Amino acid sequence: MSAPTGSSSPLRSKKPRFGSWRKGAAVGSTADSRLLDTPPSSDFTHTDPWRVMRIQSEFVQGFDSLAEIGPAISVFGSARTKPGTRHYEMGVEVGRRLVEAGVAVITGGGPGSMEAANKGAFEADGLSIGLGIELPFEQGMNQWVGLGVDFRYFFARKTMFVKYAQGFVVLPGGLGTLDELFEAMVLVQTSKVTQFPIVLVDSAFWSPLVAWIKDTMVEQGLVSPGDLDIIALADTPEEAVALVMAGEAGNKVAAG
């Protein structure tokens, strides 16, 4: 084995053996020295390689915290729904009925419809889970969360919503709700998950969106007609919970 050359050349003379490399990149530090040196500040925590570790730790923490929860349904809906409104009360009833049907309830842990579903689950003595997200404006987990996990990254959190639930119930909401809904629809459409019921509550709210998918997207050949079978519409919490527990919709076979 040859000894280190001790060359003072600022450029690498040989192709490095590990990981990726860039021709002509300056040397002067090694992985070991970067690990062992005390950095002048904590700025290193904002570099992408460091972020990978954080992202990895979010997945590990999520998997670790949720592995034992048993059957669960994720409930989504607006962060802005006010207590006492019809949609809030629907959320409470969805949470309660899911627990009565024997499953845990997972939400985003925030206010509005998330809080409502957690409240219903908590008050029914069920497992009420909140997967919180760090946001620029501090919000914190709602008071009805029994098991909480905090995330920095939306995409890590979204993996948990799907991985640890057997279906979604979606209450009326805004962009965040649509993001979660469409992610699940694409996972079913592309057979990344093969059987995953997705039930939308309040058909008056959702019908215009469904009609647009049908009349515009299907019409222009952008989605197949069968893709609409991925979702089911319900008008009451009772109907929504019955549909999601029966595994209605979200079935790739049905979606053709």
Ligand SMILES: CC(C)=CCNc1ncnc2c1ncn2[C@@H]1O[C@H](COP(=O)(O)O)[C@@H](O)[C@H]1O
């Ligand atoms: C009042 C306000 C904006 C609070 C934000 N606080 C939040 N806390 C936790 N999850 C959230 C929050 N905002 C959006 N989300 C995510 O996006 C969905 C709701 O977004 P939206 O209100 O429909 O678009 C929720 O299901 C949740 O997973």
